Amino acid sequence: MSQKSHRSNALSRRTVLKGTGVAMALPWLESIPVWGASESASAGSNPFPKRFAALFMACGINGQHWWAKGDGDDMELGKTLTPLEPFKQKLNVISGLFNKNATGVGIHPGQTGNILSGASLQKGAELRGGISVDQFLANHIGHETVQSSLVLGCEQPVTGYHETNFSMAYSSHISWQNATSPVPMEVYPSLAFDSLVENRGLKRNQSVLDRIQEQARSLSNRASFADRAKLDEYLTSVREVEKRIERLRTHQNKAVERSQQSGQPLVTMKRPDNGLPEDIREHMKLMCDIIAMAFQTDKTRVATLLMCRDISGLFYPFLNVRKAHHSGSHDDRSDDWEKVSRYYCSQVAYLANRLDSMPEGDGTVLDHSSLLFLNNMWSGSRHDSSKVPLFTVGSLGGTLETGRVLDYSDRGDENRKLCSLYLGLMNRMGLPAKQFGDAESPLQGL
Known part of the structure; x- marks a missing residue:
């Protein structure tokens, strides 16, 4: 089987929360098989991937x-x-x-x-x-x-x-x-976040959670008590990261406008004129948060x-x-x-x-x-x-x-x-x- 077929097969066996222009992967849930590998858990194999x-x-x-x-x-x-x-x-x-x-x-x-x-x-x-x-x-x-x-x-x-x-x-x-x-x-944290939740189209500036809330509510109703708490905690962490991203997205958009008006490529502009967070602490923590969510939802393992x-x-x-x-x-x-x-x-x-x-x-x-x-x-x-x-x-x-x-x-x-x-x-x-x-x-x- 080709690598493309492998990836398509893996995707087809995943549960994601979808809304307009957004698709959010989920963390491992015991009561609901959200990963393709989870079906093997009952057979006694280890369903958990290794990440690096x-x-x-x-x-x-x-x-x-x-x-x-x-x-x-x-x-x-x-x-x-x-x-x-x-x-x-x-x-x-x-x-x-x-x-x-x-x-x-x-x-x-x-x-x-x-x-x-x-x-x-x-x-x-x-x-x-x-x-x-x-x-x-x-x-x-x-x-x-x-x-x-x-x-x-x-x-x-x-x-x-x-x-x-x-x-x-x-x-x-x-x-x-x-x-x-x-x-x-x-x-750019905002672009890394958009890639994580597949945030696309004209509604990129709108909350991704607002766009998947109906599916999230339906999934929560089917989950066990423990998984419901885990799902709520996950969505809360996404919301917290999203709020921090919103302000940075505005700065980034303004930086793009400045770049276009001046004819100076973003890559040659100094922080924060290039739209990157002025406070490196905020920048590094957001990038770490994005890696954490990517690993948690098995979006990537590397x-x-x-x-x-x-x-x-x-x-x-x-x-x-x-x-x-x-x-x-x-x-x-x-x-x-x-x-x-x-x-x-x-x-x-x-x-x-x-x-x-x-x-x-x-x-x-x-x-x-x-x-x-x-x-x-x-x-x-x-x-x-x-x-x-x-x-x-x-x-x-x-x-x-x-x-x-x-x-x-x-x-x-x-x-x-x-x-x-x-x-x-x-x-x-x-x-x-x-x-x-x-x-x-x-x-x-x-």
Whole structure:
């Protein structure tokens, strides 16, 4: 059966709430089969899909405060990792891994464009790298969902070339569909939300919930008491996100008008003139909320979020940090950079908390997922990518042991490949891949 036929078959067995120009997928409900896989639950098979999301921060962390020791509830976390305290039993802090093709190539773009692929990057006008792990997964399991993957970002990509003669496209994208093409990244929360609920047509500015309320009421009447409460909670969370989106949509529409009047492309305009949220906290949380709802409703099982691009110009006034992201990273042992590093960890914790609050069978959506946080370098002052900071949250349906601190620093380069981690995660998601990037075996001890 073709991939298109697979996707059509999956869609035909789904329950969605439909209204004028909108189709809203539903979370897993015990009393009503809303997913195609749910029919198999009675036969004793696991109806819950495994999900993977990669969240990226650039330019390193404060290495003095990035550490962990111990296991499970007894795990101790360094200052930067403290936002993850509630998830110690579901957390793996992994140190010492590296991406060989991101070393010895110069700073920034060559350390970023292959962070999820492990490929050797080509300099000059022609882009050439490799497919990223999220798109490798999407190619194999994406036919089972409405969207094969979700690729989001909180900064517009930049163009041109770095002093190292690498294209800045490598600094702006972590998701690559093949060796020469990055996946188009959605940076506007309103458009990402519209894609999530298939909000189309002339009524896009009207509430999606108002348009599906009759179907929602009918479904609620057929659901069990527990599922009725779950459905109400889900619709309430959608409404809350939608309200936050409404104001941003107005700003975005005005930005489009300004762009048309001035003849200046949106992508070259500065925040907030380009319609992106001025407060990066609002932007990141909305993108995390959209990933959470996409996973909860099985809209997709694969997502990436570029929280900031390499050589980022983001500012953090809410942290009382004066320097922009990139310049601040050059003082990576400072208290200010520790605040920035900890803030990014808090965003992963926010997404983990959202997923962990979504019941799914005997566990939660987080229990059936793996969130991967990673950075392209250890030290921003030295541009040191000989090891990368990373951690995972979630056990992929119990297939990934958690509550551990794993250190590969002294195991030799062949045994500390970042792509070996990706291969191990792929295998746990049902892909029998034996090679990915520069790895020919999964990470030992994972």
